Amino acid sequence: MKYFLILLSICCSLFVSAQSIETVIQKGHELSVIAVAISPDSNYVATGSRDKTIKLWDLSSGREVRSFLGHETSVNAIDFSRDGKYIASSSTDKTACLWEVATGKLLFTTEEQKDFLTDVAISPNGKYFVAAGYPDSAIVVDIASKKIVKKIGVNADQGLGSGVNIAFSPDGNWIAFGEDNRTATVYQTNTWKQVYKFQKEEGWCGGCGTQVIFSRDNKSFFMASHNGEVKSYNLADGKLKHLYLENVDELRSIDISSDNQTLLVSTKADAIVWDIVSGKELARINSASKEDLNEACFTLDGKNIIFTSNDNTAAIWNIKQNKLFKLLTGFLNQRDKGGITYNYNxxxxxxxxxxxxxxxxxxxxxxxxxxxxxxxxxxxxxxxxxxxxxxxxxxxxxxxxxxxxxxxxxxxxxxxxxxxxxxxxxxxxxxxxxxxxxxxxxxxxxxxxxxxxxxxxxxxxxxxxxxxxxxxxxxxxxxxxxxxxxYNVLLSLNDLYVFTSHGKFLKMWEVDTHAEVRNFVGHSELISSLSLSADGKILMSTSRDGSTRLWDIGTGLMIRKMVNEGATHTGIFSADGKSIYTAGSDRLIRQWDIASLKVIRVFEGHKSDISTLRLHPNGKMLISYSVDGSTKFWDLQSGKEFFEHIHFGERDWMVKNPDGYFNGTDNARQYIHFVDGMKTYSVDQFFDEFYRPDLLPKIFNERGGVDDNKGVQGKLNQSPPPTVKVAALATSDPTKAEVYIRVTDRGTGVRELKLFHNGKRVAIPTDTKFPKGKDQTTTVKVSVNLVGGTNSFSSSASNHDRVESDAAAAELFSETTSKNSTCYILAVGINQYKNSKLTLSYAKPDAESFGKVMDEKGKLFKNVVMKTLYDSEASKSSILAALEEMSTQVNQEDVFIFYYAGHGSMVDNQFFFIPTESSRLYDLSSLRKEAIEASVLQEKFGKIKALKQLIVMDACQSGGSVELLANRGAAEEKAIAQLSRSAGIHVMASAGSEQFATEFAELGHGLFTYLLIKALQGDADGAPKDGKVTIYELKSYLDDQVPEMTRKLKGKPQYPYTFSRGQDFPVVIEN
The missing domain is CATH 2.130.10.10 (YVTN repeat-like/Quinoprotein amine dehydrogenase)
Structure with missing residues (x-):
């Protein structure tokens, strides 16, 4: 398996900034996304969810910037202030909140209202906000004093639950309320007096809520009602101006583009866009979501619509192309539910x-x-x-x-x-x-x-x-x-009785007779957990009513009660029985002294409801687990978190500590990034310097402390990466394009510039001169040959401290018809070595079998060109010469595969392929003379023009202690990852140190190649099962089957290294 480790200090700013850099995990929303708002500059999107959170997203990258935590139930509405500094929110917890955007800090919360709040709006002058919902009055809250200064009577839709909708006019002179019975009321804000009331003249329609908005020029008012009309009125005289639709069903929201040209109305199934002046319907859009839609709004440029949905995501939809442009989501939305598909909605x-x-x-x-x-x-x-x-x-x-x-x-x-x-x-x-x-x-x-x-x-x-x-x-x-x-069952220590909880009821039963013998009265909401004291005399219960209660089992009476804000999901006794630990929806862990009922310590750090607490047997560590999959490890002596582990699904995981050390699988990197204020940085920007798979055990054993990287924090503070912009322009020759890369030095120089074409690295002109000096800029032009279809280009630059810029990207579509491709394969298999102690049994047969299956299954290619080097043929010079020859034969549209079975060696952080003449695996001077260092192969792969390249390595290391081999394995892992990332190629490798050194006679192959061949023979053909095996299907198969097979044969699962860079493509096809 692939692991990465990024070292980053979050105790001080990455760049010159007053803010500390944060490590953000792209979790996405766990439940339905209800609300959406776009920042005034359109760079950020805020979403509100039934999971109680607000999330801020960077619109260009789709990354989560931060979460706003504080509401106790669903967030129903959100609104940005005109200057983009604040967000207001309303919730079914009956409160409205004001937040600071740059920090996520909760500034204040209104007092609890009588019922749910369904909408909120900040006045254009930023002096107050208005919230409304099921209560019979909307509240006007003065932001400076945090007090309610006005109440306005409203009639809420409680039938279908839309409550009340609120809109300010852009100049702040008007405010409108969308109410039940297809009614809208309009007030002047200087007097708070009602000026207009628009409603359907005949009939009453309970449950027919209304959505409202003002035109951008403050001259018109628009309203749409469930089971009612979509129409506009002139604000000067209140007269009907335009009827857009006579009836709309299942209404969700209304919006107007920033240029005041188009009107948007969304329902639970689709959205309709009209030209405001003519009333012509311009588009009717059905989102790709299979779940109901909620709110929708335009982006600032009016080219896209953002939909929120019950599928827990927000989708950015391009209107002109009528297709999904980007999905605001995270790993919580990709988790396998294991067939448990109950729907919260x-x-x-x-x-x-x-x-x-x-x-x-x-x-x-x-x-x-x-x-x-x-x-x-x-x-x-x-x-x-x-x-x-x-x-x-x-x-x-x-x-x-x-x-x-x-x-x-x-x-x-x-x-x-x-x-x-x-x-x-x-x-x-x-x-x-x-x-x-x-x-x-x-x-x-x-x-x-x-x-x-x-x-x-x-x-x-x-x-x-x-x-x-x-x-x-x-x-x-x-x-x-x-x-x-x-919900909970628990036997007494002698098995004579059983305790059960049913919602808020807690019972004790006699097992043999099934008779109820105790009824513990007190909880008002669902009882979430039960546990017994060590002597079995005290029962502890926690509940969503926020209380933790201790009961005398002998009498059935409550003897202690501890209460905190929000639901309590779990509680455990301390080892000495003198205190208890509780945790729940407020994401805090509290340690309570039982005798005094006082909180003696609080552990803070979780971002979601905490569901489980465990004390480590050594008595030094507390472990907590939250519903978002995060496991945190706390040092009980200091009360500090020193470690966090998160599973992103069945295969992928990551770990981090508060100082910023990371380790995890290759695919997990897409879910992790860094945030400095409002700017995000990808993990890949720090890959070369801080990818350290070997450090994690040390971090764990030393409670997060690492002594061997002093000065890194200071270096990061002073090492802002370059910035890069990319443009791809067509030329008069339809087969060629010119890619322009603009690189700006941010103060620490430019060390390296990379350009990738469809994921494969392409050469930069050798005479390129980089900018020297802060804010100096250079534009580099690279001529490239296009392939038919979409050509994706991405570029990044690193500084002299090896901190890399975020990748910039551009696309160009080519009508050129791609030539039929040829698959070129160089297969190397070495059983016999100069040093007989290095002899292997299956390397040569593995290479032969790989070549055979590729020749049999490679019918999708015009031709398969195979070059083989076995045993004495596989010398250093022969391997390099074969690669050099292929660099003159292989074209851009072809596929190149390099298969290697034999020994590998990791010495001094360098990985070496061991040709047949090599005699010593771990002598650096001998290896430099006789072996092939990975960077040399990387250079050779770079010269091969094929944009689609796969490297397969079944290389094992021999000799040395298990500990030494394990250390080599971590360094080997990094070297293989760097090979994939730097060259922009796919690499699939056995974990060569200790994991696959054993060859399995019963398989007739090395285990890795045995499964690789089965995959290529069709076993890896996944959904859709189309007779083809692609790179990602191959990768997925190996990631699944290698650990399962090693578990059966070796007693524990082991994992391959599979690193993917570049685009997916089919490798074989069924005959």
Missing amino acids: DMWERDIYDYIRFKNNLLITEDGTELIKGKFGKKLKRWNMATGKTSMEYVSHQKGVVCYVLSSDGKRLLSGGGDGKLVVWDVAKGDTLQSIQSYDHPVLDIHFNEDETKIISSSWDGTMKIHDIQSGKRLHYFDFGQLGSA
Whole structure:
């Protein structure tokens, strides 16, 4: 697998700035996106969601800038101030908030109103904002004093829930309210007196909410109503000006372009655009979203519409081309739900969705070195805390795993799934010991009994069961009837009683008779967790009512109560039993002293609801887990976070500490970037200098402290990267283009300039002179040959401290018909070495088999040209000569594949391919003379014109201790990643150090090549199954199958290195 590590200090600014640089993870919204607003300069978009957050996005890059955290329920509306410095928001938590855009800081919150607030608008002069919704009055809030200075009566749509809509005229002289019954009222803001009331003359229409807006020139007023008309009025006399549509159904929003030329009305299914003057319909747009649309608005240039949707995204849609331009999203929207597809937006499924969402457990293995988590599609995974890597997968459930616990000795794992199945696992081996199909609905909770011979479980179907583990036989059955599902179940220490929670009700039952013996009264909302004190005499319950309660089991009476803002999702006792830790929706972890009921410590850092807390067996560490997939590690002595781990899906993960150290999979990089104030920077800008896979164990073991990189923070402070702009222009020759790259020195020089064509690096003129001096600029022209279709160009420049600019991009479409391509393959396989101790068994057969399958399956190419070098033929000079020869033969539209099976060596941070004459793997002077360093091959690949290149490496290292090989593996990983990134090519490699040194006789091949061949023979042909195997299908197959096969053959999963740069393309096709 591919890992990266970026070192970045977030304690001080990356560049000369008063702000600290932030590490931002592109999570996206977890629930429906309801609201959208565009900054006055149109550089940023803000979105509000049912997940309680507001997110700010950089419009050009699509990156998240920051999240605004503070609302307790859905954010229904947002609005920018005219100067772009502030955002106002309203929510179903009955409050409105004002935020500082540049920092995300909550400036103030209004007092709670009587009911939901559905809209908010800031006055053009920035002195006040107005909020309204279900209450019978809109409130006018003075920003300076933070006080409500005026209330205006309104009639809200509570039928379909649109409430009240608000609009200021651009000059601030008018304010309008869209109300129920297809009604709009218009007031003058200097007197707050109503001037106009526009409504349908006949009939009453409850649930027919209205959307309102003023023209940009302040002369007209527009309104649209559900089950009503879309029309405009003259503000001078209040007379009807234009009727655009006689009836609109399922209305969502209204907007006017900044040039005052076009009108936009959106419904839950589509959007209609009219010419304002003529009333002509210009476009009717159906968004690509399969879910209902919510709000829509124009971008500042009027060329695009931004839709928010119940699919948890905001889509930027190009009007002229009628296609999706960009999606504002993150990794939360890409996660595999494991077949658990309940929809929060469906009122019938909302409760079960909510139940399962917060069943988000985390387990610590007995030795304290690994964690176990579920919700990886249908899998559970065990991963090592110190490396971040997966060490075992548990595969048996047909749907996602909802709940899971470990046995007291840590040797068995018990899980309950969305498929209703109960499974007992061997923790070390990953094998299934018992499987019981107990329910037809999801399992909500599961536990061992005291002697761990039985399973107690509960399900969404409102029942609870106790099974014998060995036989699988059901021993007890509880049907809770009208009490409903038991969200939590917990046996007493002697197994005589069981505690269950049903919504706000907490019960105690006698197991044998099924009789209720205790009713613990006090909670007012859903009880989220239960746990017992060490002596079994005290029961702790946490609830979404914000309270944590301790109960005397003997009497059923409450003996302690602790309350905080928002829902409490989890609570645990400290090791000494004198304090408890609680966490929930306010994203804070609190440590409470039980005797005094005082908070003695607060842990702050999560960005989403915290669902699980665990104390490490060593007593020095607290581990917390939130619903966005983030696991944080806290040092109990200092109270500080020193480590964070995030899974981005089934395969990809990353880790970071507060000082900015990163490690993770290659694909995870797309979800991480840095923010300095309002400017974003990609991870790739710091790749060359700070990609360090070997540092993570040290960071973990030293609680985040790393001593070997002093001065890096200072260097970053003084090393702003160059800036780059790119333009691609057609020439009189339709097969050629000129690419212009403008490079600006920001004070630390320009060391290197890169240009990529369809992902493949192309040469920059050798006589290029870079700018010297701050703000000096150079424009570089590069002539390129075009290929048929879209030609994508991207360029970046790095400074003398190897900090890289963000990539700039341009596209040019060519009508040129591409020639039929030829696939050129250089296959190298070396069994026999000069040093007989290096002899391998399967390298040559692997290369031969690879060449054979490519020749058989390569029918999509005009021709397949194969060059092979085996054993004594594969000398250093022969390999380099073959590459040089191919550089004269291969054309731009061709495909080039380099396959290498043999030894590899990592010495002094340099990776070497070992030709047949090499005798020593780890002597640097010998390697420089006899072996081929990766950068030399990179240079050769760069000379080969093919834009589509694949490098396959099945290279193993021999000798040395496991520790030494592991260290070499980390450096090898970096070298392979740099090879892919610098050359703009796809690289797929076995993890050569210790992971694949073993050759498997039963396979007849090295494991990596065995699976590679199966993939090329068609096994990797994924959705759509079209008879072709593409680069990304090949990569996905290897990422899936290599760990699964190594788990079966070696007892634990291992991962290949697969780094992809450049465009996807088919490699083979079925005959």
